[in-house]
Amino acid sequence: MLMKRLMVAIGLALAAPVAADAQNIVIGASIPDTGPAAAPAIWQRWGYQLALDEANAAGGVLGKKVEMLAYDNRCNPSEAVNVANKLIEAKVVAIVGAHCSSATLATMPLIAAAKIPLVDGIASSPKITDLSGVGGNEWTFRINPSDDDMMNALGIYLSGSSKIKRVAILGEDTDFGRGGAAAFAAVAKKHGLEVISTDFHPQSYPDFTALLTRIQQSKPDAIAIFQLAGDQLNFLRNAMQLGVRIPFIGRFDPGGNNLQIIQAGGMEGSITAWTYSYLVDTAANKAFAAEIEKRHKTTPVLQTWAGYDAMRLLLAAIKNAGATDPTAIRDAIKKIEFTNVMGAKVTFDDHNQGGKVVLIEGVADKKVKILKEVSLAN
Known part of the structure; x- marks a missing residue:
């Protein structure tokens, strides 16, 4: 039944992206809706959407509604480049993704050249650590361990x-x-x-x-x-x-x-x-797991958590920046002190890595x- 529900959800997710409202804050997303990571991409979307829903229910960020403009990268480096170019052209203020390590690595040079921050919570290749922050790419951040x-x-x-x-x-x-x-x-x-x-x-x-x-x-x-x-x-x-x-x-x-x-x-x-378990006993994690179970009739997994906390951290950084300028958002991410749903403190080191718990x-x-x-x- 879970796979049947996921395939229906994938079909809905692949509908043409809704045009961004110029009055809203638009976050770009590079997600493998098809390909070898299609099922966990749906779970990741659940996390993104919950974070957006909570933010908008609380009045938005900087007085504006927040929305997500997402494209399918198929967990493929070449397609991830196409997605990055689309999101850059759409002038999103920041990007979440790209889920798969090869797709994320392919995305990194483009977002650095465009000066748009990227926050990921799933891709785990050590190459991302090496290349980020003092490694040369000041625009890529990761909340999960390598x-x-x-x-x-x-x-x-x-x-x-x-x-x-x-x-x-x-x-x-x-x-x-x-x-x-x-x-x-x-x-x-x-x-x-x-x-x-x-x-x-x-x-x-x-x-x-x-x-x-x-x-x-x-x-x-x-x-x-x-x-x-x-x-x-x-x-x-x-x-x-x-x-x-x-x-x-x-x-x-x-x-x-x-x-x-x-x-x-x-x-x-x-x-x-x-990097995640719904069994971790914190009030925030219990509330998160309960809401995912209410919405989707299953417990959250790593990808759900990664989507949720990556988006929450990004929205908190935008609020801290007090502006939607990508450079201001990047600088706010660097300085952020964020607590994830499992109670771990997230701060970024000189390689822009924030994952501190395994x-x-x-x-x-x-x-x-x-x-x-x-x-x-x-």
């Missing part, structure tokens, strides 16, 4: 709390997949874990049977996976069909459409490094629980 940060947290947990010693790595052949795999390999070496194989596959890979069979024959203690939603779900389904009961680690989604695999017992003992989440008895919350050094 894969380097998340894999460091996971490595520390595995070395002290796990029997996992031999690991096979599988990733999509993108900036996200290769960046995550490289980050894990470096951490594995540091913490005495043996990487016995590393494989990459194209996005929208049709059948993982051969890869899974070969990996299973090498008898790893775990498989570290770095894939977007569509490929990840297909991979986990193939593993279930083949009877593979090797734990998964790395960056798998502990919610969303993967719940069907978790609840069927296909991911017991698996451990992921993640959640280590595990699967046991067909349920997900938070194993550890890791606070990162500033």
Whole structure:
């Protein structure tokens, strides 16, 4: 039922964008409504929309209504460039997105040249850290940790709390997949874990049977996976069909459409490094989760949170700037002190990175629980 509702929502989302009202504050959005990240893009839209609805119900920002002008980047770098150009031409005051690491990296030079700030909460490639702030791009900001940060947290947990010693790595052949795999390999070496194989596959890979069979024959203690939603779900389904009961680690989604695999017992003992959980016990997170459940009949996931807090932070920066000039907004983002729904303080370092918390989440008895919350050094 969830997938059916999502496909209906995707169809609605792909309708022609509504022309921006010149009297309103217009935020641009680069979102992968189609392609390998289509399902989580819908969840991200839920977060964006809730933040906008709350702001407008409270009287808007600077006395004006706020709206979003969104285009589909298909999780594709070339299409992300097209989207960025459309949003720049539309003279949006800031942009949220672009969700996928390769799409975000392709967007960054354009928004820097146009001097329009970009805030992302999902793309996790370490390259974004390297290139942002003192790395040269003063216009890109990220509220989530990078894969380097998340894999460091996971490595520390595995070395002290796990029997996992031999690991096979599988990733999509993108900036996200290769960046995550490289980050894990470096951490594995540091913490005495043996990487016995590393494989990459194209996005929208049709059948993982051969890869899974070969990996299973090498008898790893775990498989570290770095894939977007569509490929990840297909991979986990193939593993279930083949009877593979090797734990998964790395960056798998502990919610969303993967719940069907978790609840069927296909991911017991698996451990992921993640950036959000509706289980985090704060008043703000409970209220956020309750509103998403009321609106969409399901609990929020990482992408919902990322959309919500990225948009809330951006709107707070516009309010602090007291103006809709992109340079003033950029400067306000740099100085902002923001508390996310999980209670974490978000401030940006010299690389414009604001993600300071990693959640280590595990699967046991067909349920997900938070194993550890890791606070990162500033």
